[in-house]
Amino acid sequence: MKLxxxxxxxxxxxxxxxxxxxxxxxxxxxxxxxxxxxNEHVDQFVEYNAPAHxxxxxxxxxxxxxxxxxxxxxxVFVSVILFTVKLADHTEIIAMMASGISTLRLLKPYLIxxxxxxxxxxxxxxxxxxxxxxxxxxxxxxxxxxxxxTSARNVQLQVADGVIVYIGNYESSSKIGYDFxxxxxxxxxxxxxxxxxxxEYDTLSEEPGHWIVKNWEERDLLGKQEVITKGDxxxxxxxxxxxxxxxxxxxxxxxxxxxxxxxxxxQKERGFANIQNFEVEYHQRAxxxxxxxxxxxxxxxxxxxxxxxxxxxxxxIGLALSCLYILFQKVSSTFAYQADMNPAxxxxxxxxxxxxxxxxxxxxxxx
Numbered sequence: 472m473k474l475x476x477x478x479x480x481x482x483x484x485x486x487x488x489x490x491x492x493x494x495x496x497x498x499x500x501x502x503x504x505x506x507x508x509x510n511e512h513v514d515q516f517v518e519y520n521a522p523a524h525x526x527x528x529x530x531x532x533x534x535x536x537x538x539x540x541x542x543x544x545x546x547v548f549v550s551v552i553l554f555t556v557k558l559a560d561h562t563e564i565i566a567m568m569a570s571g572i573s574t575l576r577l578l579k580p581y582l583i584x585x586x587x588x589x590x591x592x593x594x595x596x597x598x599x600x601x602x603x604x605x606x607x608x609x610x611x612x613x614x615x616x617x618x619x620x621t622s623a624r625n626v627q628l629q630v631a632d633g634v635i636v637y638i639g640n641y642e643s644s645s646k647i648g649y650d651f652x653x654x655x656x657x658x659x660x661x662x663x664x665x666x667x668x669x670x671e672y673d674t675l676s677e678e679p680g681h682w683i684v685k686n687w688e689e690r691d692l693l694g695k696q697e698v699i700t701k702g703d704x705x706x707x708x709x710x711x712x713x714x715x716x717x718x719x720x721x722x723x724x725x726x727x728x729x730x731x732x733x734x735x736x737x738q739k740e741r742g743f744a745n746i747q748n749f750e751v752e753y754h755q756r757a758x759x760x761x762x763x764x765x766x767x768x769x770x771x772x773x774x775x776x777x778x779x780x781x782x783x784x785x786x787x788i789g790l791a792l793s794c795l796y797i798l799f800q801k802v803s804s805t806f807a808y809q810a811d812m813n814p815a816x817x818x819x820x821x822x823x824x825x826x827x828x829x830x831x832x833x834x835x836x837x838x
Contacts, residue, residue, distance in 0.1 A: 478583070481567070485580035486587075488558070492550040493588065497539050500546065504538060505531060512615060521614035530610045533603035537724075540600055543592045544762045548793040551581070551770030564775055574836050578771060585767040593760035597728035604725045612719075623716040628741040630710040633657060638670070641716045646672040648716075651684060665689040672713055673706075680709050715741070723752040747814060751804050754818035759800070762822055765829045766793065772832035796825055 478486075509531075516526060539546070558564050567577055626638040626648070639650025651670040655663035667687035684705050691698040715738075726734060731753045738746045773788055799821040806812045 478580075481572075482580040482583065485577075486584050488554045489550065489581060489584040490587070492554040493546060493584075496546045496550045496553070500542075500549075501535055501539055505535065508534065515615045519614040521610075525610060525614065529606045530614075533600075533607040536595065536600050537604060537607065540592050540596050542797070543588065544759065544766050544796060545793045547585070547588060547763045548766050548770050548790070551767055552774045555771055555774040559775055574775075574833075577775075578768070578833075581767050581771050582764060585764040589760045589763045592763065593756065596756045596760065601725050601727045601730075604721070608719075608721050608725055621717075626716050628711050628715065630741065636709065636711060638716070641713075643713065643717055646674060646713050648672075651687075662692050663689065664692070678708060679712060682707055682709050711741075718748075723749045728753065728756060750814035751818055754815045755800070755804070758818040758822055762796065762825070765822060765825050766796065768829040769825070769832050772829070772836040775836055792825075792828070796821055799824065 515521075521530075555564075564577070568574075621643040623641045624639065626636075626641055628636050630636050633656040635654045635656070637650075637652040637654075638648035641648040648670045649668065651665075651667040653663070653665040654661055665684075665687060667684045669685050671683045671685070673681040673683055684707055685703065687702055687705055689700045691700070723731065726749075731749060735746055735749050735753060738749075769792060800818075803812075803817040803820050806817055
């Protein structure tokens with residue numbers, strides 16, 4: 472008995488049309504974006520004497536994949552509508568359905584293409600693009616006048632089990648933290664309290680986490696007794712480094728997904744609260760990739776019907792929905808930052824809402 476082919480000639484035809492239109496759309500729209508971006512920032516490039524090599528290879532060579540991946544769902548929508556409307560205008564879809572192919576069967580190659588795009592965008596966003604973003608962000612900080620984060624206030628970290636460090640003010644230029652406090656707890660009770668005027672990170676030490684504490688006073692609480700020790704200087708190893716205090720703009724985009732997960736877990740263990748943007752970034756990478764499947768269903772449902780006025784209505788509705796999806800993503804992310812919403816829920820809410828829209832549109836797609 473001959474088994475049916477998993478991918479037929481029809482599937483290959485539609486997959487080729489889909490992926491070809493998708494990559495053509497990316498090339499066209501990103502080329503326009505590069506021209507507008509260069510025109511907007513050329514004055515800054517000249518003002519900060521940015522070399523041509525850095526502009527091309529450090530900035531734009533990483534600008535293109537980052538924004539291509541960021542707006543991948545928009546490109547998915549546009550490409551699906553463009554080539555599906557063309558198939559409908561040429562009565563190819565009518566011929567396919569007249570031969571007995573159902574709507575769901577016709578949707579199969581679309582979903583295969585969407586899964587390919589989802590896997591590609593997830594892999595690029597998780598492992599490849601973050602490495603390029605390191606150079607892009609460094610370029611923007613150097614040659615576009617971005618304000619760098621050089622200090623931090625009221626830093627509190629758990630550096631070991633039951634050991635809490637507090638720094639009132641930290642300066643990145645000198646790598647010195649002022650108003651240094653260290654508390655050690657055992658069984659919920661404080662057993663040691665240290666105060667110091669400053670703690671300086673030893674950049675010459677081969678051991679990470681080597682700090683020089685100056686003008687310190689330590690209190691050891693032994694039951695009802697208290698032993699006070701003072702000194703001018705003491706060297707100590709603490710499980711914290713200067714990069715743990717400073718969160719720079721777009722820092723989360725420069726970490727691969729495994730690095731992002733490790734960073735989030737480490738900061739949670741230390742009691743560091745300002746990591747919502749890292750958590751949202753972590754969950755959005757998967758959620759945004761899956762959106763290609765949902766938006767493909769919506770695009771197919773809107774454009775599979777042949778219309779006298781061509782692609783105008785389908786393209787208009789499609790662009791409106793894709794822009795609404797991107798806006799919904801940004802709003803839910805903002806809620807995660809400011810309203811203490813669970814980052815995973817904030818990242819996936821747009822997908823759940825648009826999944827219902829996709830199923831509704833598919834219900835009224837041509838049969």
